[in-house]
Every structure is written in structure tokens, then in C-alpha cells.
Amino acid sequence: MKGAFRGFGLSILTLTILGGCAATPQDESSQAINSVSVSLVTPPRVEQQLTLNQIMANPDWMGIFAKGEYWSDDSRSVYFARQPHSSPLRDYYQQPLDAMNATQLTIEQLHLADQQRGVYDTSRSHKAFIYQGNLFVKELATGAVRQLTRQNTNVDGVRFLDNGDIAYWQGEQVFRIHQDTGLYEQLANIKMTKAPEGVQDPDSYIAKQQHRLIEYVALQQSNAKQKEQYQTELTKLDPTVAAKTWYLGDAEVISEMSLSPDGRYMLLSLVDKNYSWRSEHDIMPNYLGSKGYVDAVPARARVAEDNPPGERLVLLDLKQHDKRDITIEGLDGFDADVLSAVKAENAKAKGESYKSHKSPRKVQLMQDWGWSQSAIQWQSDANQVAIMLEAVDNKDRWLARVDLNAGKLITEHRLHDDAWVNYNFNQFGWLPNSDTLYYLSEETGYSHLYLKAKGSKAKALTQGKYVVSDITLGPKAKFIYYKANKDHPGIDNVYRVEIASGQSEQLTQWDGQLDYSLSPDGAKLLLNASRRTQPSELFIQAIGGELKQLTHYTSEAFKQYPWQAPEVVKVASTHGAEDIYARVYLPQGYNKANADKYPAVIFNHGAGYLQNAHYGFSGYFREFMFHNLLTQNGYVVMDMDYRGSKGYGRDWRTAVYRNMGHPEVEDLKDGVSWMASNANVDANRVGTYGGSYGGFLTFMALFTEPELFQAGAALRPVSDWAHYNAPYTSNILNTPDIDAIAYERSSPIEHAAGLQKPLLIMSGVLDDNVFFQDSVRLVQRLIELEKPMFETAIYPVEPHGFRQPSSWLDEYRRIFKLFEQELK
CATH class of the missing domain: 2.40.128 (Lipocalin)
Structure with a gap:
């Protein structure tokens, strides 16, 4: 969400924002951390009010911050990147712990910058890493770095073997570098094609007759067979010849590969080669293409059409040249009909019946949205491997060992959730020199840390x-x-x-x-x-x-401005939920006893599963500044972590299962009541806005509770969940073919007839996350419903996260204008 810094430099903007103001930032340490009472603190005095031009400008004025930080190998310095003002490129820095400033690295130094992701040998004396697609190894004692490959074909992965050799893979080929001789050995040459048929015996009458009657043909056949047999023996017995090629068929492609510490086993995850992240119907028109034409940009598939095939596990014994297909029968509940109740409810709604039955489910390697580790983890000093798998139906996660001899899975931990298994909190690994696994699990309702030794019960290391x-x-x-x-x-x-x-x-x-x-x-x-x-x-x-x-x-301009630190309060739920945490911003000169009650705005954060009512700096930094601007114009502002938000455990997360937009609106109602009782707000002068999931929630609030808010602005909003992506939506609503009830209950377009108050809809035409089509379809629905109280704004060059400051400015000018007109 970065853009060009329009029209003026940093020094000019600094003067504009400070404006000679002598006020100081609000002292956060003066407020109690557990600020949950209704005794609200008066906001800081502001002499120079904010303007939309200032807060929606290129955010570089706030500071050029460090990103992607990581440790040096010797623990004495830190590496990080910074993105220069208005530049699409990053600069890289190293800062010793005892230094006041960082040193910028030159391009020639980047491959020496210790590299954040690398692997170590068993003695931790050497580190191998990939830089710019090539393989390097560093001797940690001396700091010497050697480059092992210089190719245009990227190295995809690397590991040290238990004897100190280095193994790496490129595409479907696996290599080993013998550290004692320097020999490069091809461990595996995998081809996702059918095996060559070899020399075939005649099988038709004419062919058999030809071989019987024509001596030359029979001789050629005999010679070919002898050569083929010799080549087979050569591969087996000649120590100088590379390993035999693996032919795994032409129906699949490799999703992930992982090599054992001794280099003997290769574990592969295979997926149907015809599966694609997009379908034939999915394009996004770019009306402002560089050549002057409309460009058809590929876009992701919709959940209503997506059909992930799952993955299949294959174990290759590189020593014996033996392939074992790993079945999922070892997973507890692998054939359970976990959606039987949902299917029965939907069948009943159509006047049909459903009979539960068991059948193997589709599974895949766990796709955690917050980790960088592989879902395949080998014990570093033994041929033990654990994998984390998830059901494509989202109801189960398994941590399982692989029996390498039998090619079977052994369940160590099954995490089942009637709603959906979280796509966070899935880290796991082995304790060294042990058969014990450590892992995270939400089985108690909160993510906690566990140990699990082979054949033993799990032990919780944290709880609460x-x-x-x-x-x-x-x-x-x-x-x-x-x-x-x-x-x-x-x-x-x-x-x-x-x-x-x-x-x-x-x-x-x-x-x-x-x-x-x-x-x-x-x-x-x-x-x-x-x-x-x-x-x-x-x-x-x-x-x-x-x-x-x-x-x-952080820039001096930002540090010296008297920003209001929102108070984090607890809003009591009247709908059977626990307390709802929220940020509250108060207007300038706030007086709870003021006879004139204040207008208010509730901001709805995006993503659904995201936390914003916390004590850190908000990822919604523009909205944070906009909320300060609103308070300077007399508004109370609330930002709620409604049900479904992150940070509050499993039950809070899954409260929206099959019912998106309804529990959250109940929480918004409690937020309005809280502000009316505790912040002197006029409950009849409250507006709401938000983007993405927050835009969806704005729709649902205005459509299903039309008296709750007097106006709303929906940015890049979801209007129909059947058009959103499968990885996110199928977690919460299952899929439309199985659970149409959930989609009809949760999609704003189904409730559009309820709109009674002014609504502003704003979307980027190049949004490849929430398609522009979402807004187009809803607008047509509102037109056909003869609703006169909505306006639209389109942004032709913007994706989901806007990039151009001019677009941000236009968007928030319209939001501010809406609130000024409808709430004042």
C-alpha cells in the first residue's frame, strides 16, 4: 500500500504537520495497561489540526522503518532492509549491537550478509544457504563463504546430511556433494512422466509372424533385449553410474520434496497436475493497460468453483530404488463424515434426506499462513520423520509419523474442530537425540505448547x-x-x-x-x-x-505530533459472548457531562481473523491518523475486535462459523450502547466504515440492522462469499455445493433489501482479492431494488490494498464528507 510522494518533499511535509505546535505526544506510560474501566482519559491538546492531505500522503514521512530483520551468525549484529523514499527497491543494512547507526551493504556484499534462512551441519560449524538461486556454504569459525553453484537454474532446497555432505535439489533432480572427495552425485532423477516401455515382445499375429519368419527382425529383437538387460545391470552394479531414473507417471506434479538426514529416503507430496489456482472463467479486466487496450489479467478461482484435489504422499527409497505409496488409513478419522450434520440440514431445506456414510477424505500438507517451516520435519540425527497434514474439508489436522519400512502413517495427534482448524499455530518439530515431538495445538480452546514422546500421552508445557x-x-x-x-x-x-x-x-x-x-x-x-x-x-x-x-x-515529525493513544476498553456483551475488546478515541475537549452529545464512528477492521484492539501500533496506520482527525472534528471513534477476531482463543474465532456478519453486528450494537452510556454519544448519530471484511461487515450492519447506523462506507467489500477464494471462505462457510444455507445467510447481497441509510461503496478495479465484480453485482441488485440512498466510487488502477496516495485521499475525503453530512 505504498505510492508516490505527491508534489512535495519530506522537509516541507514535516513543517506542515508540526505547524509550530508546542504540544507533546500523549504519554502512554501514564495510562494503566489494563485500562478497562469507563473512566476515560482526556485526549491531548492539539494546536495544529490534521488534514486529509497530510495523513493520506506517502507514509514515508512517518519514517523509513526496518523490515525483515534477522541475526548475524555470530549474534553480534543485526541485518535488515529499508525501502528508500518513493523507491520500488529495498536497501540492505547491517548494524552491530554496539553501534549507533547501521551500515548500508553494497550489492557485492549481499551474499555475505549471513542470510536469514540457512541450514546447519550437525556440529553447527558450517551453514549452507541459497542466495539468488545459487548455493553457498559458510564456515562459521572463520566466516569464509564459498559459492558452490553459479547457474541460471535456481536451487530450490538444501540440507546437510548427517555425515557432513551437502544435498540440494533443482526441480525434480536431487544432488549430493561429497565433502571428502568433492564428487557431485545425482541422488535422484525424478521424472513426472510414464516410464519408457522398453523393448516389447510382439503381441499381434502379424508381429509374431514377422519375428518367426524373418531372422533379421528376430536378431534385432534379441540384441535390443540384451542391451536393455546390460544397461539395467550396469545401473545396479557399476559404482560410477548415476542412480536409476524414477518415473512417477504423468498425472501429477511435485508439490513438495524432503530428503532424509542420511540421504536414503525422499518423501514427496504429489498433486493433480490439472489443478490450478484459477478457473477458465476467472479474469480481471485492466482498463488502463500500458498499450492502451483492455488487458485480461488472470485471477484466482472462486470458492463456488474451486475443487482442491488434495495431495498424495510417496516415499522413495533411494538405496533400494523402491517406491512406496503412503496411504492415509493411519490417520485417526481419515474416513469420518465430519460434515454429516451440515449436509443433513441442507438436504432437509430442499425437502430431501441425507444418510451419513464413511469414505476417505482428501488431505494435504498443512498450509499454515504464519510459518516459514516445512510441514515435513525429519529428526536431525535419525531416520524419523513427522508430517503435519490437514483435511481439505478444514475439520482436522494431524501430526503423524511415517513408518518408513511399511510406508504407513501413525497418528501422534489429531486436532479436530467442528468449525475449522486454525490456519495459525501449527508449528512443530523434534527435540534432538529424542523421539519426542513438540507442537502447538488449540485443543483446549487456546493455542498452547505440548510435548509428545512416541507411545506416550501428550504433556502440556503451557496452559491458560x-x-x-x-x-x-x-x-x-x-x-x-x-x-x-x-x-x-x-x-x-x-x-x-x-x-x-x-x-x-x-x-x-x-x-x-x-x-x-x-x-x-x-x-x-x-x-x-x-x-x-x-x-x-x-x-x-x-x-x-x-x-x-x-x-x-521514526521521523521527528511523527514523534512530535500529539497523537491520541486510544484507550483499550472492555465492552460487555448482551448477546451471550464474553467482553468485547475495543479501542476508543475521544473528541477534543471531551466532557462526559456535555449537554450536546457527540457523534460517533465505529471502524471495522479487515481480515475477520485479525486483532486491532491492542496496545501496539496499528497496522491500520492511516486509519489511526484518520481517527485522530475525526476526534479533532468532534467525533468519538471506536474500533472493535468483534467476534471472529484474533487473539482471544478458539471460541471467539469460530463464533462466526456458518453465520458470518451476524454475531459481529451484535457486537457492534453493544459498542454503540457502550458509547452512549460511557462516552456521551448520541446513539442516533453513529456511522460505520471498514475495508475488505470490514466492508462486508458495514454491508451486513446496514442491511440487517438498518436503524443501528445512520451512514456507512464499505471499502473493497465482499458482497457475496460464493465469489471469494476457497482457502479462506471454505474454512468458515464450508463450500456452496455442501452448505448453501451458510452462504445465503452470510452474503450481503442476499440481504440488500434491508438498506435504509446512506451507503458509500468504494472498490479498486484491479482488486484480485475481492473482485470489483462483487461491487458491480451488489450495485445492480440495489438498482433493481430501487434503493436511492447509495453512491459508488471506483479506483481504476488500485488493487486490494491501495497504493497511490491520490486514491487514498479521494477515498477518505468521501468517507469524511459522508460522516459530516449524515452525523453532524
């Missing part, structure tokens, strides 16, 4: 009503480090649990949001941390030591 994420096994495997929101759902801190005793220890004392990474020596934490009015900066904290800020990239 909080969320554990981002687990890291310490370098000596004594501790597992993790992030959790133990003190407050909107506050993150880093902890570690001693594996032997199960005792946890808090390592940071932060009062906002953070991400962390553990240094290679296990002695320090690198934090990317923020507070409500303070964007993310990098910090270093030695384990047991003091916190030190490493970067200072």
Missing part, C-alpha cells in the same frame, strides 16, 4: 486463557521460547519454558505488541516492537538484561 505462538527451540534444547499475551489479550511478551521442569519464565516486560527472534547463541532477543502511538522499531534485550533500542527511524 491466553494464546501461545512463535515457538523457538533454544540452541541447547534446554528451553523452548514463545510469544504469548498472558497479561492482556492486546499485550505481547516473550517467555521461555524449561523442557525438563515445565517451568515458564517471562523474558520481556513490554507494554505493546512485538515479534521476536532468538540469537544463534541463545543469549539475546531481537524485538520488533511498537506501542499505540509509536511505530515499530528494533530492540535488543539480553536474556535477563536491559532492553536497548537499536533503531531510531
Whole structure:
């Protein structure tokens, strides 16, 4: 969501924003972290009000922040990237822990920058990594780096074998570099084609007659057979010849491959080659193509048409040249009819009946949206492998071992959810020199950390009503480090649990949001941390030591402006849910006893499963500034983590299952009531807005509760869930062919007749996430319903996340105008 910085430089913008103002930013530390009472704090005094031109400008004026940070191999410095002002490219930096400033790296130095993702040998004396598609190895003691390949064909993966050799793969070929001789050996040449037929015996009358009567033909046949037999023997017995080619058929392609530590086994995940992320109907017209014509841009498939085939596991024994197809029968519940109740309900609605039956389900490697690890994990010092699989129907996740001899799966943990298994909190791995797995699971209703030894019951290392994420096994495997929101759902801190005793220890004392990474020596934490009015900066904290800020990239213009830090409050639910956490911004000169009640706006965050009512700096930084602007114009603003939001456990997440847009609107109703009772708001002068899922929720609020809000603005909104993508939507609503009831209940276009108040619809024509067609179809529906109270705005060059400052400005000018006209 970046764009050009229109018309003026940073120094001019700095002067414009500060405007000689002597006020200082609101002191966040003066407010209690668990601010859940209704005793609201008066916002800071502002002498120079914000303007839409300022806050919707290129965000570079806020600071050029560090991104993609990671540790150096020696734990003495940190690498990160920054994107220069108005540039499409990134610059890369290294900053020693004892230095005040970072040093920019030249292009010639980038391959030496320790590389964030690499693999280590068993002694951790060498690190192999891929840079620009080529393979390198670094000797950690000396820092010497050797380049092993220089090719135009990218290396796709690398690992150290248990004897120190390096294995790597390119496409469907696997190679081994012998560290003692330097020999390059092809371990596997895999071809996704049918095997050559070889020399065939005659099978028709004419062919047999030819061989019987013509001596020359018979001789040629005999010679060909002898050559073929010799080549087979040569491959088996000649130690100088590469391994025999694997022919795995022409119906599938390789989705993922993983090599065992000793180089003997290759585990493959295969998928139907005809499956595509898009269907033949899916294009997106670009009306402003570079050649002056309308370009047909490929777009993803809709959930109503998508039909993921699942994946198939194959084990290759490279030593014996033996292939074993791994069946899913070893997965507990592999054939359960988990959607029987849903199917029965939908059948009944059509006057039909449904009889439950068992049949094998489609499965695939777990697709976690927040991790970078593989779903296939080998025990580093033994031929044990664990895989994490998920059902395509979204109801089960399995952690299973693979019996390499029998080619079977053995279930170690089955996580079943009648709604859907979370696409976060799926990290797992092996404890070294052990048959014990560690993993995250939401089985108690909150993500927690577990140990599971072979043949034993799982042991919980954490427990409670909080969320554990981002687990890291310490370098000596004594501790597992993790992030959790133990003190407050909107506050993150880093902890570690001693594996032997199960005792946890808090390592940071932060009062906002953070991400962390553990240094290679296990002695320090690198934090990317923020507070409500303070964007993310990098910090270093030695384990047991003091916190030190490493970067200072927030601009003085942003730091010196008196931003209002929203209070995080708890809104009591009157609809049977737990308390709803929300951010509240108060108007300038706020007086609870003021005879004139305030107008208000509720912002609906996107993604559905996202947390925004926290103590960190919001990812919606433009909206944060817009909310400050609204308060300067007399509004109360609320930002709710309605049901379905992240950070509050499984039940809160799945409250919207088969019923999207209804529990959330109930929460919005409670938010309006709370503001009327506690912030002197006129309940008859409240508006709402949001983008993506927030736009969908704006629709549902105005269509199903027409008296709740007096106006609404829906940005890049979903109007019909049958047109959204399968990976997201099928989790929550199943699929339209199975659960039409859920789609009709949850899609705004089905409820459009309820619109009674002014509605603004804004969409990007090049939105390949929520298609522009969503808005087109809804607009036509509203026209046919003869609804006069809606307006539309289109943005011809914008994708889902707008990029051009001019588009952001136009969009928020219209939103502000709507609220000024309808709520004042």
C-alpha cells in the first residue's frame, strides 16, 4: 500500500504537520495497561489540526522503518532492509549491537550478509544457504563463504546430511556433494512422466509372424533385449553410474520434496497436475493497460468453483530404488463424515434426506499462513520423520509419523474442530537425540505448547486463557521460547519454558505488541516492537538484561505530533459472548457531562481473523491518523475486535462459523450502547466504515440492522462469499455445493433489501482479492431494488490494498464528507 510522494518533499511535509505546535505526544506510560474501566482519559491538546492531505500522503514521512530483520551468525549484529523514499527497491543494512547507526551493504556484499534462512551441519560449524538461486556454504569459525553453484537454474532446497555432505535439489533432480572427495552425485532423477516401455515382445499375429519368419527382425529383437538387460545391470552394479531414473507417471506434479538426514529416503507430496489456482472463467479486466487496450489479467478461482484435489504422499527409497505409496488409513478419522450434520440440514431445506456414510477424505500438507517451516520435519540425527497434514474439508489436522519400512502413517495427534482448524499455530518439530515431538495445538480452546514422546500421552508445557505462538527451540534444547499475551489479550511478551521442569519464565516486560527472534547463541532477543502511538522499531534485550533500542527511524515529525493513544476498553456483551475488546478515541475537549452529545464512528477492521484492539501500533496506520482527525472534528471513534477476531482463543474465532456478519453486528450494537452510556454519544448519530471484511461487515450492519447506523462506507467489500477464494471462505462457510444455507445467510447481497441509510461503496478495479465484480453485482441488485440512498466510487488502477496516495485521499475525503453530512 505504498505510492508516490505527491508534489512535495519530506522537509516541507514535516513543517506542515508540526505547524509550530508546542504540544507533546500523549504519554502512554501514564495510562494503566489494563485500562478497562469507563473512566476515560482526556485526549491531548492539539494546536495544529490534521488534514486529509497530510495523513493520506506517502507514509514515508512517518519514517523509513526496518523490515525483515534477522541475526548475524555470530549474534553480534543485526541485518535488515529499508525501502528508500518513493523507491520500488529495498536497501540492505547491517548494524552491530554496539553501534549507533547501521551500515548500508553494497550489492557485492549481499551474499555475505549471513542470510536469514540457512541450514546447519550437525556440529553447527558450517551453514549452507541459497542466495539468488545459487548455493553457498559458510564456515562459521572463520566466516569464509564459498559459492558452490553459479547457474541460471535456481536451487530450490538444501540440507546437510548427517555425515557432513551437502544435498540440494533443482526441480525434480536431487544432488549430493561429497565433502571428502568433492564428487557431485545425482541422488535422484525424478521424472513426472510414464516410464519408457522398453523393448516389447510382439503381441499381434502379424508381429509374431514377422519375428518367426524373418531372422533379421528376430536378431534385432534379441540384441535390443540384451542391451536393455546390460544397461539395467550396469545401473545396479557399476559404482560410477548415476542412480536409476524414477518415473512417477504423468498425472501429477511435485508439490513438495524432503530428503532424509542420511540421504536414503525422499518423501514427496504429489498433486493433480490439472489443478490450478484459477478457473477458465476467472479474469480481471485492466482498463488502463500500458498499450492502451483492455488487458485480461488472470485471477484466482472462486470458492463456488474451486475443487482442491488434495495431495498424495510417496516415499522413495533411494538405496533400494523402491517406491512406496503412503496411504492415509493411519490417520485417526481419515474416513469420518465430519460434515454429516451440515449436509443433513441442507438436504432437509430442499425437502430431501441425507444418510451419513464413511469414505476417505482428501488431505494435504498443512498450509499454515504464519510459518516459514516445512510441514515435513525429519529428526536431525535419525531416520524419523513427522508430517503435519490437514483435511481439505478444514475439520482436522494431524501430526503423524511415517513408518518408513511399511510406508504407513501413525497418528501422534489429531486436532479436530467442528468449525475449522486454525490456519495459525501449527508449528512443530523434534527435540534432538529424542523421539519426542513438540507442537502447538488449540485443543483446549487456546493455542498452547505440548510435548509428545512416541507411545506416550501428550504433556502440556503451557496452559491458560491466553494464546501461545512463535515457538523457538533454544540452541541447547534446554528451553523452548514463545510469544504469548498472558497479561492482556492486546499485550505481547516473550517467555521461555524449561523442557525438563515445565517451568515458564517471562523474558520481556513490554507494554505493546512485538515479534521476536532468538540469537544463534541463545543469549539475546531481537524485538520488533511498537506501542499505540509509536511505530515499530528494533530492540535488543539480553536474556535477563536491559532492553536497548537499536533503531531510531521514526521521523521527528511523527514523534512530535500529539497523537491520541486510544484507550483499550472492555465492552460487555448482551448477546451471550464474553467482553468485547475495543479501542476508543475521544473528541477534543471531551466532557462526559456535555449537554450536546457527540457523534460517533465505529471502524471495522479487515481480515475477520485479525486483532486491532491492542496496545501496539496499528497496522491500520492511516486509519489511526484518520481517527485522530475525526476526534479533532468532534467525533468519538471506536474500533472493535468483534467476534471472529484474533487473539482471544478458539471460541471467539469460530463464533462466526456458518453465520458470518451476524454475531459481529451484535457486537457492534453493544459498542454503540457502550458509547452512549460511557462516552456521551448520541446513539442516533453513529456511522460505520471498514475495508475488505470490514466492508462486508458495514454491508451486513446496514442491511440487517438498518436503524443501528445512520451512514456507512464499505471499502473493497465482499458482497457475496460464493465469489471469494476457497482457502479462506471454505474454512468458515464450508463450500456452496455442501452448505448453501451458510452462504445465503452470510452474503450481503442476499440481504440488500434491508438498506435504509446512506451507503458509500468504494472498490479498486484491479482488486484480485475481492473482485470489483462483487461491487458491480451488489450495485445492480440495489438498482433493481430501487434503493436511492447509495453512491459508488471506483479506483481504476488500485488493487486490494491501495497504493497511490491520490486514491487514498479521494477515498477518505468521501468517507469524511459522508460522516459530516449524515452525523453532524
